[in-house]
Amino acid sequence: xxxxxxxxxxxxxxxxxxxxxxxxxxxxxxxxxxxxxxxxxxxxxxxxxxxxxxxxxxxxxxxxxxxxxxxxxxxxxxxxxxxxxxxxxxxxxxxxxxxxxxxxxxxxxxxxxxxxxxxxxxxxxxxxxxxxxxxxxxxxxxxxxxxxxxxxxxxxxxxxxxxxxxxxxxxxxxxxxxxxxxxxxxxxxxxxxxxxxxxxxxxxxxxxxxxxxxxxxxxxxxxxxxxxxxxxxxxxxxxxxxxxxxxxxxxxxxxxxxxxxxxxxxxxxxxxxxxxxxxxxxxxxxxxxxxxxxxxxxxxxxxxxxxxxxxxxxxxxxxxxxxxxxxxxxxxxxxxxxxxxxxxxxxxxxxxxxxxxxxxxxxxxxxxxxxxxxxxxxxxxxxxxxxxxxxxxxxxxxxx
Numbered sequence: 446x447x448x449x450x451x452x453x454x455x456x457x458x459x460x461x462x463x464x465x466x467x468x469x470x471x472x473x474x475x476x477x478x479x480x481x482x483x484x485x486x487x488x489x490x491x492x493x494x495x496x497x498x499x500x501x502x503x504x505x506x507x508x509x510x511x512x513x514x515x516x517x518x519x520x521x522x523x524x525x526x527x528x529x530x531x532x533x534x535x536x537x538x539x540x541x542x543x544x545x546x547x548x549x550x551x552x553x554x555x556x557x558x559x560x561x562x563x564x565x566x567x568x569x570x571x572x573x574x575x576x577x578x579x580x581x582x583x584x585x586x587x588x589x590x591x592x593x594x595x596x597x598x599x600x601x602x603x604x605x606x607x608x609x610x611x612x613x614x615x616x617x618x619x620x621x622x623x624x625x626x627x628x629x630x631x632x633x634x635x636x637x638x639x640x641x642x643x644x645x646x647x648x649x650x651x652x653x654x655x656x657x658x659x660x661x662x663x664x665x666x667x668x669x670x671x672x673x674x675x676x677x678x679x680x681x682x683x684x685x686x687x688x689x690x691x692x693x694x695x696x697x698x699x700x701x702x703x704x705x706x707x708x709x710x711x712x713x714x715x716x717x718x719x720x721x722x723x724x725x726x727x728x729x730x731x732x733x734x735x736x737x738x739x740x741x742x743x744x745x746x747x748x749x750x751x752x753x754x755x756x757x758x759x760x761x762x763x764x765x766x767x768x769x770x771x772x773x774x775x776x777x778x779x780x781x782x783x784x785x786x787x788x789x790x791x792x793x794x795x796x797x798x799x800x801x802x803x804x805x806x807x808x809x810x811x812x813x814x815x816x817x818x819x820x821x822x823x824x825x826x827x828x829x830x831x832x833x834x835x836x837x838x839x840x841x842x843x844x845x
Contacts, residue, residue: 472570472767475760480511482761486750487525488546490518491699494720498784502777507768512761517542522551529560529753540755543762547594547751549586549640553828555751556593562752563593565763571770574799576791580824581747587662587827594749595766598778598786601818602644602743603718609733610711616740618652621712622679626686631711633687635701636694636843637835641714644744646834647826650676652741657823664829673834677841684842694843706730712737716746718818719785722809736812742821747789776802781809 469475484507490496496516504514519525525545532540547555555561566572575582575596582596583589604621606614610631615624625632635642651657653675661668684691688710695701698715705713706729715721724730750766752759768774772795775788792803808814 469565469568469760472568475568475763476510478760479758479764482511482758483513483515484543484758484761484765485515485517485541486544486546486765487517487519487522487528487542489522490516490520491697492717492720494723494784498778502783503765503769503774506774507761507765510764510768512764514765522547526551526555526560529555529755530558533558533560533755538755539757540753541757542753543756543758544765545751545753546597546748548746548748549825550828550831552585552594552749552751553588555753556588556591560753561593562754562756562759563591565752565759566592566595566766569595569763569767569770571767571772574770574772574790574795576794579789579791581745582789585749585828586746586825586831587664587829590749594751595770596789597748597750597769598775599745599747599789599815600716600787601718601745601815601822602648602714602716603721603812603818604712604714604737604739604743605705605718605721605730605734606712606737607705607708607731607733608735609731610708614735614737618648618739618741621737621739622649622652622683625683625712628711629686630688630690633689633691633694633701633704633710634714635697637838638832639695639697641698641701641716642694643831643835644716645714646676646680646838647744647830649679650834651823653679656741657744660826662824662826664827664833669830669833669837673837673841676834677837680838680842681845702730717786718812719781719787719809721811722781722785725811734811736818738813738817738820740821742823743818744825745819745822746825772799772802776806779803779806781807781812785809785812787815 499516507514525542529542581599615621634645637643637646650672651660654660654672660672701713704710721734725734752762756762775790778784778786779788792800
């Protein structure tokens with residue numbers, strides 16, 4: 446991927462000192478300013494269901510408020526953040542990026558650079574539907590959210606397998622790796638820093654460390670030096686048994702999924718398990734595709750909509766984020782044939798009529814409910830772990 450501006454070299458850039466968002470005392474003022482604005486939402490463009498949801502469902506909903514929503518597809522969230530940093534460095538207060546689908550290390554980097562507008566989410570009426578104490582919404586990979594991004598949906602890292610090829614599946618992550626070694630060429634994972642490849646590293650780190658509880662959430666050089674060598678040793682031992690002998694890796698989740706669709710491998714992985722439903726229904730994935738629930742659990746997190754501090758459509762962006770968090774949109778997005786994403790709303794705290802909308806959602810024949818997927822789940826490590834593990838993998842596994 447060609448990146449024109451380094452995130453790290455711009456980490457000290459400053460956001461505009463003042464913003465019109467600080468003048469909003471009530472939601473009616475936001476709605477008044479938002480009318481006629483165009484909001485550009487920069488988001489990963491490789492998810493066809495996500496693209497269709499934004500274009501066909503979310504955009505018409507915000508149009509009712511006089512806001513035009515335009516989706517800007519990117520291959521990497523860092524592309525969007527780099528654009529923000531470039532414009533901030535140039536002193537632009539009329540930024541061209543109005544919302545970013547973001548979480549994790551990208552959110553942390555933006556926050557350290559004061560690139561996000563903060564303290565605005567409490568003004569959104571839809572925020573009342575969330576649990577203010579939900580740890581997935583108050584902390585993003587160990588970085589306090591502080592009203593600098595609006596929650597959008599929850600995710601659970603998930604492995605899926607072809608039950609026709611694997612009639613007796615493993616039940617732990619170490620069991621998955623042992624299965625791969627017993628069946629050379631039938632397993633692989635995306636190369637970090639791809640998002641899915643990175644989370645796979647963190648899952649293996651937890652496994653070789655004796656469980657997620659043995660990996661401190663906060664990053665330190667000492668913890669990395671103590672725990673990471675076992676990770677790279679395990680993945681180095683695994684490498685010859687991978688697809689193409691570990692000489693090459695899929696670049697991203699889409700390429701991994703294509704290998705699974707082509708029956709070149711028998712296990713795939715995703716942070717968006719909802720997509721499995723349609724991929725099986727349309728014949729892309731094997732009809733026997735089954736979610737693999739692991740005894741040791743998997744990582745869960747939430748993703749958000751971040752609002753750059755120099756956006757020229759701040760009110761419109763707030764309206765989009767509020768609409769996206771509404772019950773109607775969260776229900777629509779949760780439909781298996783729409784996007785199937787797990788809601789960030791506190792369902793138990795909603796009025797009965799709203800709870801009923803979630804209760805009436807159809808079950809997926811492929812993907813179990815969030816309560817099953819998140820069983821024994823563990824939280825994300827601090828964002829600082831991500832680049833450290835990714836860089837170590839390149840040196841300790843790929844290039845060795």
